[in-house]
Amino acid sequence: MxxxxxxxxxxxxxxxxxxxxxxxxxxxxxxxxxxxxxxxxxxxxxxxxxxxxxxxxxxxxxxxxxxxxxxxxxxxxxxxxxxxxxxxxxxxxxxxxxxxxxxxxxxxxxxxxxxxxxxxxxxxxxxxxxxxAPAIASGSEVKVAGLKMNFKTYEVSYQGEPLHLTPSEFKLLGALVQNQGCVLTREQLIESIQGEGINVVGRTIDTHVFGLRKKLGGFGDQIETIRGVGYRVKMDIA
Missing domain, CATH: 3.40.50.2300 (Response regulator)
Incomplete structure (x- = not known):
């Protein structure tokens, strides 16, 4: 940015x-x-x-x-x-x-x-x-507290159940998971999903996070809002 x-x-x-x-x-x-x-x-x-x-x-x-x-x-x-x-x-x-x-x-x-x-x-x-910005290696897979993300196939599941995320939701979740414990500002998250033909603003990020929490079930509680700054995935998860 x-x-x-x-x-x-x-x-x-x-x-x-x-x-x-x-x-x-x-x-x-x-x-x-x-x-x-x-x-x-x-x-x-x-x-x-x-x-x-x-x-x-x-x-x-x-x-x-x-x-x-x-x-x-x-x-x-x-x-x-x-x-x-x-x-x-x-x-x-x-x-x-x-x-x-x-x-x-x-x-x-x-x-x-x-x-x-x-x-x-x-x-x-x-x-x-x-x-x-998430450096996603081709074929890399991340597992966090029952959540599994595959950055090659763009598949994500929680507790073994597949989740259906939009491309923007997947990129947003990937940025948060790969920077687990660190607060990402809305601008950093915008950078993670901004692309050709996609115009993203801070409120769009909030809307995506709201939708993600609903789709992620129990894992959604691990996405923490840092008031006035942005979001992070908590470190204190098993």
Missing amino acids: GESLADGNVRVLVVEDEQEIRELMALHLLRQGYRVTECGSAEEAMVELDKGSYQLFVLDWMLPGMSGVDFVEKIKAKVPKSSILMVTAMAEPHDIVAGLERGADDYVTKPFNPSVFLARVKALIRRSNEDM
């Missing part, structure tokens, strides 16, 4: 202890339409990790308490498919290498140019959405 993804469905967590810098970054992000949460420390941000799903984290290195690079490892352990942008005064080459090796996806040094900062943010979000 390119830069059109810069809207209220993309959530960004900014972790910076200097209030003026934190508010400046948040202001630029808000002007792009992102949903922004601000934290002054990694410890405060750890609490936010349990409250919602974030697609991008913007981190300072020199934070009070836990450092930004130590927090990177916490984020990657909890939200492995998120993107992390380090924004820090630690500008020596060995610092940049260390930050990237610890798991940061990109690095901006202070003082930063706002246009460069936003360009890096947009690039990471674009890359994140491309990575989240």
Whole structure:
């Protein structure tokens, strides 16, 4: 979807202890339409990790308490498919290498140019959405809690009973199942089913999910609505 993804469905967590810098970054992000949460420390941000799903984290290195690079490892352990942008005064080459090796996806040094900062943010979000698109290998089959999907034959069954899904419903369910436990925004789900001659909007996704839940029977309860963001298939299923 390119830069059109810069809207209220993309959530960004900014972790910076200097209030003026934190508010400046948040202001630029808000002007792009992102949903922004601000934290002054990694410890405060750890609490936010349990409250919602974030697609991008913007981190300072020199934070009070836990450092930004130590927090990177916490984020990657909890939200492995998120993107992390380090924004820090630690500008020596060995610092940049260390930050990237610890798991940061990109690095901006202070003082930063706002246009460069936003360009890096947009690039990471674009890359994140491309990575989240389901990479369906020919002939692959996925089994989750009684649900079986075959991406070669486009067959799907639950508890051994075949289900009859539309092509869009199949692609939507495939994206959710292959990213089990991760929240997919409506934009990411639109990407998964958008095709030639198909014009999909956010409300269309909601309608497809409603129809899927009815067709999937018991498995439909595993598709969780994340208010204001999108949907996910729960991880805590047998």
